[in-house]
Amino acid sequence: MSAFNAATAVHPREGGGVYDVDLDLGWSIGGKPNGGYLLAILARAATEAVDHPHPLAVSGHFLRPPEGGPAEVHVEQVKSGRTVATVRSTLWQANKPCLDSLVTVGELAGAPVDYTSMTMPGMPSPEECRSRADTPFKVELLDHIDVLIDPATAPFPTPTGHPMIQGWMRFRDGAEADALALALAVDAMPPTVFHLEKLGWAPTVELTFLLRGIPAPGWLAFRAEATFVADGWFDESATVWDSTGRVVAQSRQLALLGRG
Amino acid sequence: MSAFNAATAVHPREGGGVYDVDLDLGWSIGGKPNGGYLLAILARAATEAVDHPHPLAVSGHFLRPPEGGPAEVHVEQVKSGRTVATVRSTLWQANKPCLDSLVTVGELAGAPVDYTSMTMPGMPSPEECRSRADTPFKVELLDHIDVLIDPATAPFPTPTGHPMIQGWMRFRDGAEADALALALAVDAMPPTVFHLEKLGWAPTVELTFLLRGIPAPGWLAFRAEATFVADGWFDESATVWDSTGRVVAQSRQLALLGRG
Numbered sequence: 001m002s003a004f005n006a007a008t009a010v011h012p013r014e015g016g017g018v019y020d021v022d023l024d025l026g027w028s029i030g031g032k033p034n035g036g037y038l039l040a041i042l043a044r045a046a047t048e049a050v051d052h053p054h055p056l057a058v059s060g061h062f063l064r065p066p067e068g069g070p071a072e073v074h075v076e077q078v079k080s081g082r083t084v085a086t087v088r089s090t091l092w093q094a095n096k097p098c099l100d101s102l103v104t105v106g107e108l109a110g111a112p113v114d115y116t117s118m119t120m121p122g123m124p125s126p127e128e129c130r131s132r133a134d135t136p137f138k139v140e141l142l143d144h145i146d147v148l149i150d151p152a153t154a155p156f157p158t159p160t161g162h163p164m165i166q167g168w169m170r171f172r173d174g175a176e177a178d179a180l181a182l183a184l185a186v187d188a189m190p191p192t193v194f195h196l197e198k199l200g201w202a203p204t205v206e207l208t209f210l211l212r213g214i215p216a217p218g219w220l221a222f223r224a225e226a227t228f229v230a231d232g233w234f235d236e237s238a239t240v241w242d243s244t245g246r247v248v249a250q251s252r253q254l255a256l257l258g259r260g
Numbered sequence: 261m262s263a264f265n266a267a268t269a270v271h272p273r274e275g276g277g278v279y280d281v282d283l284d285l286g287w288s289i290g291g292k293p294n295g296g297y298l299l300a301i302l303a304r305a306a307t308e309a310v311d312h313p314h315p316l317a318v319s320g321h322f323l324r325p326p327e328g329g330p331a332e333v334h335v336e337q338v339k340s341g342r343t344v345a346t347v348r349s350t351l352w353q354a355n356k357p358c359l360d361s362l363v364t365v366g367e368l369a370g371a372p373v374d375y376t377s378m379t380m381p382g383m384p385s386p387e388e389c390r391s392r393a394d395t396p397f398k399v400e401l402l403d404h405i406d407v408l409i410d411p412a413t414a415p416f417p418t419p420t421g422h423p424m425i426q427g428w429m430r431f432r433d434g435a436e437a438d439a440l441a442l443a444l445a446v447d448a449m450p451p452t453v454f455h456l457e458k459l460g461w462a463p464t465v466e467l468t469f470l471l472r473g474i475p476a477p478g479w480l481a482f483r484a485e486a487t488f489v490a491d492g493w494f495d496e497s498a499t500v501w502d503s504t505g506r507v508v509a510q511s512r513q514l515a516l517l518g519r520g
Contacts, residue, residue, distance in 0.1 A: 056493070057466035057514045059319030061346045061362045063339040078350075078360050079323040083516075084465060086321045086360065088348075090338075100338050100346065100362055102321045104465055104514075108491045115423065115456055115489040163375065196375055205344060205364055206317035208468045210495060210514050212488055228472055228507045229375040231368045233316070235470060235510060247488045250495055252512050254317045254364075254470050256343075257374075 002175030025068035036187025046103035155194035163192035163226035186251035200258020207253035218243025262435030285328035296447025306363035415454035423452035423486035446511035460518020467513035478503030
């Protein structure tokens with residue numbers, strides 16, 4: 001079993017509606033479980049609770065950061081259907097909800113692309129990129145995912161003033177990314193607002209993940225960008241392409257600027 | 261009272277947790293209440309249920325289209341906090357959930373913009389644009405909102421092959437748009453995939469609305485764009501600017517391609 005599958009495993013309780021999970025701090029940033037890691041767990045519970053394999057749209061609202069260790073996912077099916085079903089999937093710990101989500105699940109057939117304006121950006125090869133681990137911050141997650149940043153968009157040592165980061169990623173244990181891993185992928189890069197010298201912890205308030213394809217084996221390419229920063233808030237959108245250059249995931253989050 | 265405020269009014273039942281609403285088919289497209297109109301109702305109930313004025317992030321998952329007439333909004337506060345609170349807000353009709361949402365509410369202070377790459381597009385003036393009403397489709401909503409389309413991006417009579425539509429909008433009764441009206445604004449333009457000659461009804465499965473500012477009086481400018489169409493699904497992102505050129509709302513939805 002891959003490290004990702006083990007760390008996101010969900011164990012159904014008898015009677016239904018509740019899954020036991022074990023939050024693994026190996027998938028953290030500075031001791032806080034990564035938001036995309038938590039969303040992947042909620043999406044896994046949602047797909048297991050109903051008879052559709054793929055989390056097409058996952059909208060997560062972050063309530064409070066959980067600790068590592070035991071937690072529960074509570075699922076409630078709010079719509080069943082032939083094409084899609086919708087599940088509310090909520091992470092609980094110590095009798096408090098930590099992350100609430102609505103998840104619409106269905107199945108992607110892998111049909112040819114009809115239209116795209118999101119072509120994969122031209123970037124240096126993975127060998128020519130810089131590891132995300134080369135920063136002043138402790139990012140435990142990087143023991144499991146190799147995140148490589150196009151040097152022209154790396155926020156360290158010199159922020160560019162343009163909040164965009166692109167690069168490559170893959171699991172270190174050789175596992176190939178699947179649909180659930182993409183929920184993690186869209187949140188595995190550094191905050192793009194580092195380029196604006198906002199270096200504090202930037203808590204995500206809301207993140208919506210859209211699955212657009214099942215990734216082919218190989219490196220994932222990503223690009224994340226903030227477009228509007230005001231009133232202490234910023235948006236950040238991410239796109240992920242598979243090794244064939246096909247879009248496989250999109251996300252947008254609303255986050256609070258760090259105090260740094 | 262403005263037509264919009266009347267059509268989105270929510271009436272609390274004694275005991276709390278439930279609001280009675282009356283879905284007004286004047287805010288429909290082809291007899292189906294507009295998705296943005298329904299989201300505005302859910303956001304209004306959420307802001308009334310807790311002590312924060314602004315719906316900062318509203319994630320709606322569309323379950324089944326309601327009819328016009330009486331319906332209920334059920335609200336459940338899942339987080340209370342000084343900066344933000346989170347509410348689950350669900351539209352029910354005939355004992356079935358029609359639209360489920362998570363809403364994070366807070367307050368925007370109207371501080372100066374720190375960074376933006378979303379500058380308002382150059383467009384012809386409203387007088388030089390074309391009414392959305394000049395189409396083969398019945399759009400009841402347009403009796404309430406004047407939606408004017410930049411002719412270069414109008415899908416009728418000739419689709420461009422590029423799924424982008426931009427233009428202007430405002431209420432016909434002279435009411436100025438407020439935070440809640442923006443939830444409607446992000447969903448009031450024609451589906452951008454009309455430009456790809458996909459003319460059937462394109463049901464939204466998920467739509468996330470982000471409030472980024474409180475609009476100044478005057479025309480709203482909008483731009484909507486689909487970026488990736490595959491497997492029968494497309495994304496559509498919209499940005500709304502107020503008359504000062506400030507970004508005030510962003511949205512992204514996942515929708516099914518129509519059969520047309």
